[in-house]
Amino acid sequence: xxxxxxxxxxxxxxxxxxxxxxxxxxxxxxxxxxxxGQNLGNSKNLRALPGNLIYEEEDLDEAAYRVLEExxxxxxxxxxxxxxxxxxxRVNKESDRExxxxxxxxxxxxxxxAAYYSLVKxxxxxxxxxxxxxxxxxxxxxxxxxxxxxxxEILQVAKExxxxxxxxxxxxxxxxxxxxxxxxxxxxxxxxxEKPLDKRNFRRKIQKLNILTNLKEKQRGVPHKxxxxxxxxxxxxxxLTQNGYDNFGF
Amino acid sequence: xxxxxxxxxxxxxxxxxxxxxxxxxxxxxxxxxxxxGQNLGNSKNLRALPGNLIYEEEDLDEAAYRVLEExxxxxxxxxxxxxxxxxxxRVNKESDRExxxxxxxxxxxxxxxAAYYSLVKxxxxxxxxxxxxxxxxxxxxxxxxxxxxxxxEILQVAKExxxxxxxxxxxxxxxxxxxxxxxxxxxxxxxxxEKPLDKRNFRRKIQKLNILTNLKEKQRGVPHKxxxxxxxxxxxxxxLTQNGYDNFGF
Numbered sequence: 001x002x003x004x005x006x007x008x009x010x011x012x013x014x015x016x017x018x019x020x021x022x023x024x025x026x027x028x029x030x031x032x033x034x035x036x037g038q039n040l041g042n043s044k045n046l047r048a049l050p051g052n053l054i055y056e057e058e059d060l061d062e063a064a065y066r067v068l069e070e071x072x073x074x075x076x077x078x079x080x081x082x083x084x085x086x087x088x089x090r091v092n093k094e095s096d097r098e099x100x101x102x103x104x105x106x107x108x109x110x111x112x113x114a115a116y117y118s119l120v121k122x123x124x125x126x127x128x129x130x131x132x133x134x135x136x137x138x139x140x141x142x143x144x145x146x147x148x149x150x151x152x153e154i155l156q157v158a159k160e161x162x163x164x165x166x167x168x169x170x171x172x173x174x175x176x177x178x179x180x181x182x183x184x185x186x187x188x189x190x191x192x193x194e195k196p197l198d199k200r201n202f203r204r205k206i207q208k209l210n211i212l213t214n215l216k217e218k219q220r221g222v223p224h225k226x227x228x229x230x231x232x233x234x235x236x237x238x239x240l241t242q243n244g245y246d247n248f249g250f
Numbered sequence: 251x252x253x254x255x256x257x258x259x260x261x262x263x264x265x266x267x268x269x270x271x272x273x274x275x276x277x278x279x280x281x282x283x284x285x286x287g288q289n290l291g292n293s294k295n296l297r298a299l300p301g302n303l304i305y306e307e308e309d310l311d312e313a314a315y316r317v318l319e320e321x322x323x324x325x326x327x328x329x330x331x332x333x334x335x336x337x338x339x340r341v342n343k344e345s346d347r348e349x350x351x352x353x354x355x356x357x358x359x360x361x362x363x364a365a366y367y368s369l370v371k372x373x374x375x376x377x378x379x380x381x382x383x384x385x386x387x388x389x390x391x392x393x394x395x396x397x398x399x400x401x402x403e404i405l406q407v408a409k410e411x412x413x414x415x416x417x418x419x420x421x422x423x424x425x426x427x428x429x430x431x432x433x434x435x436x437x438x439x440x441x442x443x444e445k446p447l448d449k450r451n452f453r454r455k456i457q458k459l460n461i462l463t464n465l466k467e468k469q470r471g472v473p474h475k476x477x478x479x480x481x482x483x484x485x486x487x488x489x490l491t492q493n494g495y496d497n498f499g500f
Contacts, residue, residue: 014264015362060336084334084364086310112265114334
């Protein structure tokens with residue numbers, strides 16, 4: 001664990017980081033959320049994005065990696081910034097205020113947060129809750145209706161960034177295992193764009209891009225006719241982008 | 251001017267906003283910079299992006315519009331966030347520290363900034379310096395080599411955002427007058443992408459997109475053979491995007 005020699009008083013009371021980690025399980029997009037284990041009578045125990053205050057001497061990027069690891073055990077991933085969120089009322093929900101009182105030295109301070117996001121292969125990262133996170137779990141994006149603080153808004157903005165990003169860089173491969181089928185890739189893009197994509201056009205475009213290698217190998221142990229397996233062709237992708245190509249939308 | 255009943259003590263000492271305003275003069279991209287009129291012996295009088303601390307009760311977006319207007323007189327434009335910049339040493343340049351001492355109540359506070367950017371028609375906005383800005387001027391992007399604080403870094407990130415954005419939305423039209431020639435549009439895209447673009451391919455793609463209206467009118471009073479004038483066809487653009495189209499790169 002990073003930064004465990006730092007004291008609570010070294011925290012910057014006004015600035016935090018929050019992380020939106022997207023994963024894919026072949027069926028749907030999931031998001032890594034923490035449960036702060038609140039027990040507040042009738043008020044909802046809202047889940048939250050993994051996030052916390054930064055340290056005084058800490059860079060924002062550095063803080064994002066540290067906080068994610070401290071709360072969920074997840075490290076060695078690439079985080080990209082979503083942006084700053086600074087609505088003056090962003091920490092004013094009753095249940096959030098209660099929780100802040102139980103945990104922060106200056107629970108009434110205004111906090112501006114820098115949000116980060118990442119895409120990971122869900123199987124590579126088994127979250128383990130630490131610190132004030134009582135649970136850290138992959139929750140289906142479609143089931144998330146409300147979150148602590150302004151985290152639901154942050155999630156929406158991160159989702160938009162992801163949609164834009166995947167059109168100019170084939171980052172979707174980060175969400176798949178090394179070997180995958182065209183159907184799995186197609187399903188992933190449908191999940192990210194939140195709309196059906198014509199299967200034939202999708203396959204035609206992928207073929208034209210020439211960024212997949214046919215592994216001449218089929219799926220095993222599946223309850224349906226096994227499909228052809230592919231892997232991402234990093235070399236061809238580099239050649240494409242060296243020539244300035246950046247249209248990976250479907 | 252907004253916010254003139256607020257007191258200096260209402261400022262949030264830890265969080266600021268900075269604005270990167272891009273303009274185009276048919277030849278090159280320019281950036282709106284302020285001169286703080288520093289006179290520091292041998293140290294350079296570095297220009298800065300228009301920026302300042304936010305007020306305690308103020309939203310980040312709101313602060314960006316206010317600060318831009320307070321320092322340069324420019325308002326009624328659309329600002330989009332670039333991101334948060336929080337390097338712990340971002341305000342530690344000697345000349346910046348000197349200036350902060352002369353102007354801030356807490357000159358040694360760590361300041362995290364939220365940066366914003368915009369594209370405007372250069373002729374529509376004549377900057378007028380106010381407050382601590384002694385001058386507010388359009389400076390050619392190609393001539394900017396160093397800026398106050400981490401503003402040079404912010405400028406680079408904003409430039410990248412602009413490049414990405416213009417590939418999925420034809421925002422370049424914001425930088426041109428209502429009537430323009432294909433050469434002017436071509437030049438603009440070359441300036442934004444910072445590379446030559448094949449003229450024939452460019453024209454072919456623009457034609458295929460069908461987002462320009464030929465005004466059946468030619469340039470007047472130009473020292474060369476007058477070119478055909480066009481305007482942006484908002485209606486056709488809306489039709490394209492309603493069908494999910496978002497590939498405006500060249």
